[in-house]
Structures are given as C-alpha cells and as structure tokens.
Amino acid sequence: MKRRLFLKNTALTASSIAFLSSSSWAKLKADRLRTAHIGLGGMGMADLDSISSHKLVDVTALCDVDANNLAAANKLHKGAKAFTDYRKLFDEIGKSIDAVIVSTPDHTHAPASVMAMQMGKPVYCQKPLTHHVSEARAMRKLAEDNKLVTQMGIQIHSWNQYRGTVELIQSGIIGKVNTVRAWSNKNWGYDGPAPTGSDPVPSTLDWNLWLGTAPERAYKEGLYHPGNWRKMLDYGCGTLGDMGVHIFDTPYTALALDVPKTVTTSCRKPTGFGHPEKNVVTYEFPATKFTTDNFKWVWYDGVDAPDSHEELAMPGNDKLPSQGAMFIGEKGRLLLPHIDYPKLIVEGKYEKVDFPDLPKADHYHQFVDACLGKDKTSAPFSYAARLTEAILLGVVANRFPDQTLNWNNKGQKFDEAAANKLLEVPYRKF
Structure with missing residues (x-):
C-alpha cells in the first residue's frame, strides 16, 4: 500500500517523506474520539490512562511489541483490538480510529506518527x-x-x-535575559563499549519490531528493552533529549527562541554506540525581544551536574535542585526548579514573587478536546518540532566534542559537513 512505502523502501530517509493531499484524508465528524495507542510501556501506560480518562474517549486499538505490556493494557480496555505491529493496525482498522497516541522509544516516534498523519489522523506523540x-x-x-x-x-x-513563569519572564521581572543555565543530574548516557554476542530473545518480545527502522543489532538482556534504550545512539537521545525537553521548554517559550546559531559540547570522545554520561552544551541563539544581543544557553547533565558557577550561587546555604534552570537577567535571577514554582533572586537574596493566577489546564484532555473542535493544543508540532530541533542539534554536537558547530537555519544544515551526516539516517526495512 502507498502509505507503507515510507517504511518499506530502504532508500527512503526521514527527509524524503511524501505528503498526501488533504482531500484524501478522513475528517473527524463524530462527537466521541476513538483512539489508537502505540507503545504501552511505562510512559505508554501513563499516556493511556490520562487520555482514556476523558469522558469522550473510546480506546479502540492497542499496540506494543511486548506481549506483557499489551496484555496489561488490554486487561484495562477489553474492547480494544490488540496489535504488535502498528502498520497492521493502520491497515486493518485505520478507518475505525480518529486519533493516534505514540509512546514508543524515540527512534519509532517519527515512523509511527508520520504513517498516522499520512492517513489524516491527529497525533499525540511523546517527547x-x-x-x-x-x-x-x-x-x-x-x-x-x-x-x-x-x-x-x-x-x-x-x-x-511553568505557564506562570513564562508570564513572569515576559513581564520583565528580571529584565532582558542574557543567559540560561539548565541542568539535570540524571545519567541517560553509556560510556562503555558496544556489547558482543547475543542473548535469547524473550518469547514475549518481537525484537525485529522493537528495532523497527533502526539498524539491526543482536538482543542483549537488560541493555535495550525495557529500560535502557535512551542511553544508546540508535534508539534514544540521551539525557539532553530526555530531560532537556522538559527543562528547556519553559525558557524556550518564555524567551521566544527559535533554533541556535552555534552549538559547542564538552564531553568524552564519541564511541559510536552510547551517548556520553556527562555533557556541557553551550548554545548561542539569535536575540529576541526578551533577551540581550549576546544570549547564550548552557546545559549540564550527568550525576554531578551542574558544574559550579557564580551565576548558580544560591542565597544562604541553600542547595540547587537536582534538575532545573536559572534565568540570568539584567535585574536579577529567576530559578525554576523542575516540578516546582520559581524563586526570584536579587542581589543574592530571595524576593517575593507575585505569581500569576492561571486556570488549570490538562495537557492530555486539551488534545482530545482539540480533536473534537473544542480547544487548541499548546504544544503542537509547529512548536514541538522547533524545540526538538534545537535540542537535537546539541545531541549531534555530542559527537564533536570541543568543536563549535555553526547552524545555517535557512539552509537547514551545519557549515561543518561531517555533522550534517547525523541529521538523518536511512530507515531499515523490517
């Protein structure tokens, strides 16, 4: 079928996706939303629970390459049809679903999402x-x-x-921002060698489907599935690609950033297999009305992150949170811990923050309501793709330690030819 050529033709790369005309796509006309859920592991189950909690959602299809995950989800939604291959799901019951939720490992996000969108389906895709x-x-x-x-x-x-922090920064609470320092002490890196040999594939796992479009590798117990794929170049995006999306998000929105001009990473030499366990990534972004002319962003990850810096000094004997971001502005600093409210620091002391009174918003229900024509999403792909691109340019830079990479946004490539080879890869036929 034409819509399957995206995955079946080994000559295709991510940039050669063919677009279908909108007239060929089904339009949502129902007053309920029939959903298909692809990926039912830890985050996939959380997504399933949250989407299905909307009173107008009917969970219609479930898909996972792990039979245990699939059985657990099917037990909760007995009326849903179960699949191990999302391509078969679309082929068999594509006309019976209205929206698709993709909660797979990173390397399968685009293949599954694009196939759904080529069929005219709204998509909620994990970060x-x-x-x-x-x-x-x-x-x-x-x-x-x-x-x-x-x-x-x-x-x-x-x-x-986070929405309130955006308002505070844009109101000028610390003036124009010259630097953001952001960090996570998580370690989604792997500095060891590539494994040798293979282990028996569990009878409950379809290893070929788990690999999907990624290069073929032998299965190794405990190394990829279910929990460590984020550490590997072929499947995840390291700590920067995982927690960086969360921690970059609010400053990125508040400062109205686009993609960077340059990226420089300090980390160990590339191994060709795992992401580095410790990174310091420095971005230079074009100025916006909320930043100074020479705005930069510094990211730290690894178990000892962040590195000590005077701009991260806390009042009294307070310690930095294990994950967060510090805005450094003309009139002070604003600390935004991960999963907490911001703290204003002026001349080394905390100052009171008059936090905006905002209505509550449910990210999942927002998507459902938008599909039904009752709301708009706050992180559509028009925004998410720009944020993701900025982060992924840093992930690419991890392969070129201590070398400044210059990004040409108009040409959609680096000035450094070697780095451009990592912007896309051919898809494996599976």
Whole structure:
C-alpha cells in the first residue's frame, strides 16, 4: 500500500517523506474520539490512562511489541483490538480510529506518527518529538500543511508553575535575559563499549519490531528493552533529549527562541554506540525581544551536574535542585526548579514573587478536546518540532566534542559537513 512505502523502501530517509493531499484524508465528524495507542510501556501506560480518562474517549486499538505490556493494557480496555505491529493496525482498522497516541522509544516516534498523519489522523506523540532533526522538520511540515491537530507529550508545558513563569519572564521581572543555565543530574548516557554476542530473545518480545527502522543489532538482556534504550545512539537521545525537553521548554517559550546559531559540547570522545554520561552544551541563539544581543544557553547533565558557577550561587546555604534552570537577567535571577514554582533572586537574596493566577489546564484532555473542535493544543508540532530541533542539534554536537558547530537555519544544515551526516539516517526495512 502507498502509505507503507515510507517504511518499506530502504532508500527512503526521514527527509524524503511524501505528503498526501488533504482531500484524501478522513475528517473527524463524530462527537466521541476513538483512539489508537502505540507503545504501552511505562510512559505508554501513563499516556493511556490520562487520555482514556476523558469522558469522550473510546480506546479502540492497542499496540506494543511486548506481549506483557499489551496484555496489561488490554486487561484495562477489553474492547480494544490488540496489535504488535502498528502498520497492521493502520491497515486493518485505520478507518475505525480518529486519533493516534505514540509512546514508543524515540527512534519509532517519527515512523509511527508520520504513517498516522499520512492517513489524516491527529497525533499525540511523546517527547522528544523525533530522533533526528530531519524527522522533526518533516513532521512539522506534514502537520502544518494539512492542518492536523497535534500535541507533543510534554505534560508540564500545561502546568501552572511553568505557564506562570513564562508570564513572569515576559513581564520583565528580571529584565532582558542574557543567559540560561539548565541542568539535570540524571545519567541517560553509556560510556562503555558496544556489547558482543547475543542473548535469547524473550518469547514475549518481537525484537525485529522493537528495532523497527533502526539498524539491526543482536538482543542483549537488560541493555535495550525495557529500560535502557535512551542511553544508546540508535534508539534514544540521551539525557539532553530526555530531560532537556522538559527543562528547556519553559525558557524556550518564555524567551521566544527559535533554533541556535552555534552549538559547542564538552564531553568524552564519541564511541559510536552510547551517548556520553556527562555533557556541557553551550548554545548561542539569535536575540529576541526578551533577551540581550549576546544570549547564550548552557546545559549540564550527568550525576554531578551542574558544574559550579557564580551565576548558580544560591542565597544562604541553600542547595540547587537536582534538575532545573536559572534565568540570568539584567535585574536579577529567576530559578525554576523542575516540578516546582520559581524563586526570584536579587542581589543574592530571595524576593517575593507575585505569581500569576492561571486556570488549570490538562495537557492530555486539551488534545482530545482539540480533536473534537473544542480547544487548541499548546504544544503542537509547529512548536514541538522547533524545540526538538534545537535540542537535537546539541545531541549531534555530542559527537564533536570541543568543536563549535555553526547552524545555517535557512539552509537547514551545519557549515561543518561531517555533522550534517547525523541529521538523518536511512530507515531499515523490517
């Protein structure tokens, strides 16, 4: 079938996605939303629970390559049809679903989402939106050209403490911002060698389908599935691609940023297999009305992150949170801990913050209501793709330690030819 050529033709790369005309797409006319859920592991089950909690949702299809995950989800939604291959799901009951939720490992986000969007389906896709820069650009174009409802699964984007922080920064509470320092002490990196040999594939796992479009590798117990794929170049985006999406999100929105001009990373030499366990990534972004002319962004990750810096000094004996961001402005600093409210610091002391009184918003229900024509999403792919691209340029830079990479936004490539080879990869036929 034509819509399956995206995955079946091994010559295709992420940037060569063919777009269907909008006239060929089904339009949602029902007053309820029939959903298909692809990926039912830890985050997938959370997404399933949250989407299905909307009173107008009917869970119609479930898909996972792990029979245990699929059985657990099917037990909760007995009326849903179960699949191990999302391509078969679309082929068999594509006309019976209205929206698709993609909660797979990063490398399957774009293949599954694009196939759904090519059928005219709204898509809720977990973060980071894609595994490669070319995929982010392609998904944004597909969604925008055909006016599809989309949402990236960055749930805290809708939380009051983050929406309120955007308002505070844009109100000028610390003046124009010259630097953001953001960090996570998580370690989604792997500095060891690539494994050798293979282990028996569990009878409950379809390893070929788990690999999907990624290069073929032998199965190793406990290394990829279910929990460590984020550490590996072929499947995840490291700590920067995982927690960076959350922690970058509010400053990125508040400062109205686009993609960076340059990216420089300090980390260990590339191994060709795992993401580095410790990174310091420095971005230079074009100025906006909320930043100074020479605005920069510094990201730290790893168990000891962040590195000590005077701009991160806390009042009294307070310690920095384990994850968060510090805005440094002309009139003071604003600390935004991960999963907490901001703290204003002026001349080394805390100052009272008059926090905006905002209505509550449910990120998941917002997507459902938007599909039904009753709301708009706050993190559509038009936004999510730009945020993801900025982050993924830093992930690429991890392969070129201590070298400044210059990004040409208009040409959609680096000035450094070697780095451009990592913006997209051929898809494996599976």
